[in-house]
Amino acid sequence: MCGVFGVVAPGGDAARLAALGLFALQHRGQESAGIAASDGDQLMLYKDLGMIAQVLDERRLPSLPGQLAIAHCRYSTTGSTVWENAQPTLRLGPRRALAIGHNGNLVNTRELLEGLPGGRSRLPASTDTELLTALLADEPAADTVEALVRVLPRVRGAYSLVVLDERRLIGIRDPHGFRPLALGRLPAMPEAPGASGRRSHPDDPDAAGGWVLSSETAGLDVVGADFVRDVEPGELVILEPGLEPRSVRFAEARPALCVFELIYFARPDSMMEGRNLYEVRRRMGMELAVEHAVAADLVMPVPDTGAPAAAGYAEGSGVPYREGMYRNRYAGRTFIQPSQALRHRGVTVKLNPLREVVRGRRLIVVDDSIVRGTTTRAIVGLLRKAGAAEVHVRISAPPIYHPCFYGIDTSVETELIAASHSVEEIRAFIDADSLGYLSIEGLLRALELPYEGFCFACFDGHYPEPVPYDVARRKFVLEEAPAGRG
Numbered sequence: 001m002c003g004v005f006g007v008v009a010p011g012g013d014a015a016r017l018a019a020l021g022l023f024a025l026q027h028r029g030q031e032s033a034g035i036a037a038s039d040g041d042q043l044m045l046y047k048d049l050g051m052i053a054q055v056l057d058e059r060r061l062p063s064l065p066g067q068l069a070i071a072h073c074r075y076s077t078t079g080s081t082v083w084e085n086a087q088p089t090l091r092l093g094p095r096r097a098l099a100i101g102h103n104g105n106l107v108n109t110r111e112l113l114e115g116l117p118g119g120r121s122r123l124p125a126s127t128d129t130e131l132l133t134a135l136l137a138d139e140p141a142a143d144t145v146e147a148l149v150r151v152l153p154r155v156r157g158a159y160s161l162v163v164l165d166e167r168r169l170i171g172i173r174d175p176h177g178f179r180p181l182a183l184g185r186l187p188a189m190p191e192a193p194g195a196s197g198r199r200s201h202p203d204d205p206d207a208a209g210g211w212v213l214s215s216e217t218a219g220l221d222v223v224g225a226d227f228v229r230d231v232e233p234g235e236l237v238i239l240e241p242g243l244e245p246r247s248v249r250f251a252e253a254r255p256a257l258c259v260f261e262l263i264y265f266a267r268p269d270s271m272m273e274g275r276n277l278y279e280v281r282r283r284m285g286m287e288l289a290v291e292h293a294v295a296a297d298l299v300m301p302v303p304d305t306g307a308p309a310a311a312g313y314a315e316g317s318g319v320p321y322r323e324g325m326y327r328n329r330y331a332g333r334t335f336i337q338p339s340q341a342l343r344h345r346g347v348t349v350k351l352n353p354l355r356e357v358v359r360g361r362r363l364i365v366v367d368d369s370i371v372r373g374t375t376t377r378a379i380v381g382l383l384r385k386a387g388a389a390e391v392h393v394r395i396s397a398p399p400i401y402h403p404c405f406y407g408i409d410t411s412v413e414t415e416l417i418a419a420s421h422s423v424e425e426i427r428a429f430i431d432a433d434s435l436g437y438l439s440i441e442g443l444l445r446a447l448e449l450p451y452e453g454f455c456f457a458c459f460d461g462h463y464p465e466p467v468p469y470d471v472a473r474r475k476f477v478l479e480e481a482p483a484g485r486g
């Protein structure tokens, strides 16, 4: 999972706006951050490993002038966490210059690599995005849009892209639309009283505000943009200063938005499919209370992501809601940390029980997922140590039985506890008094949307886009490919 952001800011400082918008997407990736900008003539790039605030330091941004910019924060699903793999990618080719920010994961990387003259040795990094950038830069087409229309039908998997050339910003979603991408309109900036320089005029297209693309609508809110619509699956949206957006369809839409975006990944203040995600998650909690009732004294969330569903569970069950753990907001998400050792240590760094709240009480602890089980087990252990009388764990999603190959780092089945353990075995492993998961039917009731239109593959194994046999190793597929061979 990654965050992508793009800005067309006529007469403005697009790079600063892109940095600001990217801050709203920090939860989508914490390994690296970067910005590419165009001044209409030339593309420039700055990227580094680290959190957005560390990388996109105010003092660096003035060196990225221009009306167009894209930004990216990364959580690795192909390639390791090294500087070269940070995004946006940038390729200055003889045919065109391009920068790309990618959210998602391609599933036919090997096949695409075979089509790249010169093969792996031509790639400065080991991500599928770098490969896609090279293919697009090489494509003998008149312009970037034509190159995209020719190349994208060969690309399979999940990709929500922000693409920048010298003159345009282009937003793209793959034909399934696995990952979200929202289009927003940036209002014209009011002129400061007494401002000097060029006066804006109602007929001046440069005075008409601009356009924004963001992985989530929360990013639009941060820069003051109004939501216009989602980029459609299989669509390119072309944005240029002073012009209305142009739409080009490159593939038939077969929508399969990742349902986990609604359950957990995206911010609760974001909107998807016309729904506010806090409300969706609250309804999941209400359904969970109906499906898995238990006598208890308190309902508490695993902070912060379990909070909306816990509120819904309390509302649905009539059991009082309290916060039973403090979360250190300055520690990263444990799920995002790439190594198991860091992930395990992260629990105690991040969460501390409120002993006065939990001591002697029968607790219903609501969370949004169990992936490996180790985090939940550590949380139950902390609550028991703090004196909880009973700990009943409730999960506002179905068990994750199957790996994801579309941009979430659960691509190794052996790391998914539900793939090899029954619910009772998981309960015993996490040492809870009881364990209940929301059913797929309950989830659909909470979504108030039909199953069609979503990817539910990690719950039911129905993969909307077929994945090749060697997918289990595919995170590092480009690192394994011998340099010099296609």
Ligand code: SF4
Pocket: 178, 257, 258, 259, 260, 261, 403, 404, 405, 406, 407, 408, 455, 456, 457, 458, 459
């Ligand atoms: Fe989302 Fe699961 Fe589908 Fe991956 S497999 S896109 S996590 S629903």
